[in-house]
Amino acid sequence: MSERSERPTGTEPPDGVDSATKAFVVHRNLLFTVAYEMLGSAADAEDVLQETWFRWAGVDLDAVREQRAYLVRIVTRQALDRLRVLGRRKESYVGQWLPEPLLTTPDVAEDVELAESVSMAMLLVLETLAPTERAVFVLREVFGLDYDEIAEAVEKSPAAVRQIAHRARAHVAARRPRGSVSQAENRAAFHAFRQAVETGDLQCLVDVLAPDVVALADGGGVKRALLHPIVGIDRVARLLAVGWYKQGVERSVEPVEVNGGPGLLVRINGEIDGVLAVRIENGLVTGLYHVRNPEKLSRVERETTVSR
Numbered sequence: 001m002s003e004r005s006e007r008p009t010g011t012e013p014p015d016g017v018d019s020a021t022k023a024f025v026v027h028r029n030l031l032f033t034v035a036y037e038m039l040g041s042a043a044d045a046e047d048v049l050q051e052t053w054f055r056w057a058g059v060d061l062d063a064v065r066e067q068r069a070y071l072v073r074i075v076t077r078q079a080l081d082r083l084r085v086l087g088r089r090k091e092s093y094v095g096q097w098l099p100e101p102l103l104t105t106p107d108v109a110e111d112v113e114l115a116e117s118v119s120m121a122m123l124l125v126l127e128t129l130a131p132t133e134r135a136v137f138v139l140r141e142v143f144g145l146d147y148d149e150i151a152e153a154v155e156k157s158p159a160a161v162r163q164i165a166h167r168a169r170a171h172v173a174a175r176r177p178r179g180s181v182s183q184a185e186n187r188a189a190f191h192a193f194r195q196a197v198e199t200g201d202l203q204c205l206v207d208v209l210a211p212d213v214v215a216l217a218d219g220g221g222v223k224r225a226l227l228h229p230i231v232g233i234d235r236v237a238r239l240l241a242v243g244w245y246k247q248g249v250e251r252s253v254e255p256v257e258v259n260g261g262p263g264l265l266v267r268i269n270g271e272i273d274g275v276l277a278v279r280i281e282n283g284l285v286t287g288l289y290h291v292r293n294p295e296k297l298s299r300v301e302r303e304t305t306v307s308r
Contacts, residue, residue: 020057023067029307030068030143031075033118036306037138038079039086040099040123042299048078069149076135076153083131094221096229098289099123100296101258101275102304108260109183114308115260117142120277120289121177123259128175129168136161137168143308177281186280190262193278193285194255197240197264205237210284215239220293223274236288256300265300266290275300 024031031052035045052075064070090097099120109115116122117138126134135154139145147165151158189208196204215236219225230236251273253264258277266274275297279287291297 019061020059023061024053024056024071027068027071029305031071032304033114033306033308034072034075034138034143035079036102037117037123037126037142038076038083038134040127041086041296042100042102042304043295044082044086045079048075048082051078069145069152072139072143072145072149073153076139077155080131080135080154083134087131094219095225095227096216096218097127098216098218098291098296099259100299101263101277101289101291102299102306103265103302104257104260105303105305106257108306109257111308113142114306116177118259118306119177119261119279120259121279121287125172125175125177129171132156133164133168133171136164137172140165141169141172177279177286185283186262189280189283189285190255190278193280194253194264198253200241202237202241205240206233208285209233209236210281210286213284213286213288215288215290217290218293218296220295222294223292225290225292257303258300260306272297272300 028049031049032045035048036042039045039048052071055074055078056071059070061067101120102118104118108118126137129137132154136150139150139153140147145153147158147161150165151161154161154164156164192204192208195201196208211233212231213233213236215226215230217225230239250269252267252270253276254267256263256265256275258275262278262280264276264278265272266276274290274292277287277289277291278285279289
């Protein structure tokens with residue numbers, strides 16, 4: 001078992017509870033992260049955790065050799081079931097679908113692999129995988145489970161899991177975000193972007209955007225949003241410079257950590273209107289992910305702990 005198997009920091013079981021509850025509390029952040037990375041939805045991840053707890057509470061702990069692996073197996077199977085349901089739900093989704101954003105703790109950004117795995121850009125890449133491929137990739141590449149453990153979780157043979165992992169790895173490698181420069185340079189680029197957005201300075205926006213920058217927005221059919229991706233400096237810069245979607249409103253932005261990276265909490269007339277996750281690579285903004293769907297904003301007023 002790799003170092004990733006250690007107890008998530010900051011998670012301590014309460015006193016005076018039974019062994020099953022203690023084990024679940026110790027691994028809860030890990031289980032939530034597994035479910036979230038598979039589903040792209042915090043609400044559905046919480047539902048999966050609830051189902052996992054119900055099943056875990058009925059397990060004979062004396063027969064469990066490795067509690068963490070057993071819990072991961074339960075949560076993976078529940079997430080796979082939920083993922084197939086979500087796939088049908090997304091077929092009728094109005095407009096562009098984006099993952100549910102999380103306000104993450106600052107330390108997540110320090111774990112480069114974890115931060116990338118929960119980023120909006122990576123979650124969208126994972127959306128292009130088949131359910132089992134997604135589960136195998138997440139469990140192997142992010143959480144470092146061995147093939148035998150993954151095989152039990154997805155109910156496949158270890159040999160089949162190796163083939164699935166190879167296929168998923170190649171698929172993600174062809175689509176994953178590019179490499180990045182230092183955190184200091186990225187912070188400087190984000191600061192410049194934030195100032196440009198606040199002032200509507202078109203030239204400053206042009207200077208900080210990558211040539212192939214992509215802007216996506218999710219209103220869920222409830223809030224006005226882009227129906228299709230906007231690509232390119234000129235189009236994205238003009239979109240931002242004219243105030244996005246509304247004119248004549250009091251708009252403010254607050255820098256926050258979103259899914260392990262920089263983002264802006266957007267308020268209109270003092271009320272939370274959405275979250276803008278910002279992807280920065282090589283000192284330029286390459287991706288903007290604007291979530292306005294009210295049903296996806298429950299996790300933007302408090303930090304959510306994710307862990308490996």
